[in-house]
Amino acid sequence: MSFLDLDELLIELAKKIQVVYSPIADVKTFPENVDVTLVEGAIGDEDQIELLKKAREKTKILISLGDCAVTGNVPALRNALEDSDRAVLQRAYVENVDVNPQIPNDVPKLLKKVRPLHEAVKIDYFIPGCPPPADIIGYVLTELLSGRTPNMEGRSKYG
Amino acid sequence: MSISTATLIIDGVEITVPEGTTILEAARDNGIIIPTLCYLEGLTSYGGCRLCLVEILGSPKLFPACATPVSTGMEVITNSERLKDYRKMAVQMLLAERTHICSVCVADGHCELQELANQLGVDHVMLERHWTAKEIDSTHDFLVIDRNRCILCTRCLRICDEIEGVHTLDLKLRGKDAEVIMDLDEHWGNSCSCTSCRKCAKVCPVGAIYIEGEPLSHTKRKDIAEFITERRERKRKQ
Numbered sequence: 001m002s003f004l005d006l007d008e009l010l011i012e013l014a015k016k017i018q019v020v021y022s023p024i025a026d027v028k029t030f031p032e033n034v035d036v037t038l039v040e041g042a043i044g045d046e047d048q049i050e051l052l053k054k055a056r057e058k059t060k061i062l063i064s065l066g067d068c069a070v071t072g073n074v075p076a077l078r079n080a081l082e083d084s085d086r087a088v089l090q091r092a093y094v095e096n097v098d099v100n101p102q103i104p105n106d107v108p109k110l111l112k113k114v115r116p117l118h119e120a121v122k123i124d125y126f127i128p129g130c131p132p133p134a135d136i137i138g139y140v141l142t143e144l145l146s147g148r149t150p151n152m153e154g155r156s157k158y159g
Numbered sequence: 160m161s162i163s164t165a166t167l168i169i170d171g172v173e174i175t176v177p178e179g180t181t182i183l184e185a186a187r188d189n190g191i192i193i194p195t196l197c198y199l200e201g202l203t204s205y206g207g208c209r210l211c212l213v214e215i216l217g218s219p220k221l222f223p224a225c226a227t228p229v230s231t232g233m234e235v236i237t238n239s240e241r242l243k244d245y246r247k248m249a250v251q252m253l254l255a256e257r258t259h260i261c262s263v264c265v266a267d268g269h270c271e272l273q274e275l276a277n278q279l280g281v282d283h284v285m286l287e288r289h290w291t292a293k294e295i296d297s298t299h300d301f302l303v304i305d306r307n308r309c310i311l312c313t314r315c316l317r318i319c320d321e322i323e324g325v326h327t328l329d330l331k332l333r334g335k336d337a338e339v340i341m342d343l344d345e346h347w348g349n350s351c352s353c354t355s356c357r358k359c360a361k362v363c364p365v366g367a368i369y370i371e372g373e374p375l376s377h378t379k380r381k382d383i384a385e386f387i388t389e390r391r392e393r394k395r396k397q
Contacts, residue, residue: 064283067261067262070282070283071260071261071283071284071288072260072288073260073262074260074262074263076260076288076290077258077260077263079258079288079290080258080290080291080292080307081292113290116283116284118283118285119287123283126282126283127282128282128283130261130262152280152282153280154280156277156280156281156282157277158261158273158276158277158281158282159259159260159261159262159264159267159270159273159276
């Protein structure tokens, strides 16, 4: 959503970039030779960690976008619970359900703890913030597009 | 009566201050900013957060500026790359130690730890984070303590003891398990010594102690200890 806050810069960007993969694009497999991937959200289940590793493999520059990706943020609140993976499923599918409560077995297996991205793969740039400020996203993308290295010093807003 | 002074060099600037002054005070009086977290003007120094560490020429050790008195001939460096790295690590360790989630914290945007992370360019925590589930005590009429956000700076204990003079707050256990307690580990609502003066909430650098229903922009008053000690001094001299 913060990405959409780039407003008119989006039109500029659209001329220069091609969106090859996104959760809302109709592409099933992660493409090869990607220049930049923005990843948002923490790693909470096994499918996500697999996709992240695939993205890392096929991307030159991987950017951790937003507090969930950078710190774990709200999804990681469950980490403080004992056996948090079981506890959240129990709460969502059993305790709060009136009709036929059961823990589903056809969803990706939750990890014991929700992790920020950099605990699983190497990250090239961090854009923290909840939400991450649009002007910093814009700055990083325009710098990368013009072949420069973004200087993040003094720009980040933690949390 | 003459006051004995010490002359030293901080970041290449020659400074003369009264003897007994700390490096931090000498630097601040001369416009040199050293980052701090546990230090609060008007309270005794604690030297716990390690953010004010400085280099003194001729010693391989680093010294906490808030607790090191000046001496003549000292040469102090306050902002080398090495110190910057140490400070960044100190902030990351504080963030990793307990459950610090800015987006759900009352102090978001008014937090000294968050502010320091921004100033020092800490955009992520390299260490594996601990996720604590310590008790949140909201038994007091309006004061709340969330120990998961506590960074153990002890500002609250010191202001309770030294300024309010009741010493309701103290620490139990040690290291990462240490916790701020009330009286002999009572719930805050059962504390018989607490005067509900709110000073602890006013000086908490993070969102660990806060006043229920009050915006933190209103609660936070870092200068409260300085203000009270100065007024006391003035009254004593009259």
